[in-house]
Amino acid sequence: MDIFSTLQEDKSRLSASESRIAEIVVNDFEFAVNASIIELAERAEVSPPTVTRFCRRLGCESFSDFKVQLARTAHVGVRYLKPESKSHAPSDVAQDIITKAQNALFLLHRSLDLTAIEAAVAQIARAEMIYAFGSGGNSSMIADELQNRLFRLGLRATSSSDHSMQLMMAAAAKPGDVIIGSSFSGRNAELVRAFALAREGKVRTIALTQTDSPVASAAEIVVPIDLPEGTNIYRPTSTRIAYIATVDILASLVAYAIQPKALTTLRRIKQQLVAHRDGDDDKQLLGD
């Protein structure tokens, strides 16, 4: 557990003086990690012992322990509390995008539903055939990615971003097959329809989407991905990164679940690639 979550959760249990300390820590993180207990106490207009007690209440051993914990999580965690930079200079834009991406991963980690993931992995690992659905540029990439990752494991997988094809495939799928649908917004009505159709035919359905969304309610297993999307319309990235990481987690776990099969297939794909290109370099990746 990190300090910031604890701060959020234990906010009510803090006394007036302690809240004042908390506020400074959240608002001026730079100051807080560099300050001594005395400086922090002065700025919050409390005594040093109060700061120590504050740290203890948050589950830290001591003030220095608190500072270290703060520095550790805040590197990733605190930035989403800060207003984004308004500059369009390349270095700022790059920094901003990378920070947001890291935050997305940080938030993803904290909100991961491992139970749902395990359930999804179990279904995928034993599926006869896997259909990955997603549309609209972002989710279609995720669908392709799912197929890309799963076929390498020796599983039968296909993907489609075409609504009509999705419906037809859902209708054609058999019990024992699995449909994985991705929707960033959770409001892809056609995907909902495909899920409904699939469930009628006893086909397993897995959704990668927002909780409490139409797509989520339509699927049997929901792997929830809930992230605040920034308001800047130019930059929908961070969510995308969280989805990719989730696909990666799913694919890795499936790989472990079906170990021997996956290993052979991967080896064969790799041999094929190496033979096809230059033979002297084994370091290249599987599939560029």
Next chain:
Amino acid sequence: MDIFSTLQEDKSRLSASESRIAEIVVNDFEFAVNASIIELAERAEVSPPTVTRFCRRLGCESFSDFKVQLARTAHVGVRYLKPESKSHAPSDVAQDIITKAQNALFLLHRSLDLTAIEAAVAQIARAEMIYAFGSGGNSSMIADELQNRLFRLGLRATSSSDHSMQLMMAAAAKPGDVIIGSSFSGRNAELVRAFALAREGKVRTIALTQTDSPVASAAEIVVPIDLPEGTNIYRPTSTRIAYIATVDILASLVAYAIQPKALTTLRRIKQQLVAHRDGDDDKQLLGD
């Protein structure tokens, strides 16, 4: 600058005693961030003042400053020095993937070539037509992603993962057009050929790939993405994430470069989407 880079670089300037401290810091990071100066000194078999001097040499104000800086970067930075967890438990796998992804972003940020990026952005922003090339599952995703991001800005863009098509498109492209090729390995011979063909016809070429690779030498502008790929064959993710972030940075900068045009196009795409789905929710993303 973070402590770990400094440690790497100043390694030669450290004395014997200081190197012993450095070794402990790198190998047992957990101990180092939690220890007091006395504990650290004892373990390295040096005196406390030597530890203070060590911190100063690394550019820190004091020992506590050192600890804070260490904690800040290490959260992201140190883990790639450590052997990866061998457990296949879902939580460990998830943690591992997310950490690696964050590391990839961290490393990306430190190795970004902003000059190359600016040059690429300038070319893309004024291109008549943009061709995004990439093959093999990973890079083909990046090519699609480039198209996906750029067409939304009102630019003319297409993508292809088909080697033959790439060659034909490269031959058909005109001066004023831009070809962006992605290759994780840098050893995609067909892409090299397409680049050569394009350059004959005065078409601008941009490569997203490893430095000092065949693909890199074939392109006019190289946006280098150099990351150590983990050895685990199941998990090629982290590089992918760095590529996606890079595409995002490029696309965002292009968007800013051509502001008014991009804004109108985005607005029209959004209207189209909202009209097509349910009208009551403006929060949905551009393209799922």
Next chain:
DNA sequence: GGTTCCTGCAAATTATTTTCTTGATAAGTT
């Protein structure tokens, strides 16, 4: 009115840094 909890003061403890000194190494000099 009693209990509980917050808070600050002052003292005690602990940690950290500074200063000073010693010893080692290397370059220069006779």
Next chain:
DNA sequence: AACTTATCAAGAAAATAATTTGCAGGAACC
């Protein structure tokens, strides 16, 4: 070649600063 001198690393001890503990006053809440 032997001696001198400069430079620097490193520890001891002292000084300083930071942090914590114990205690007591006071406020708020039964």
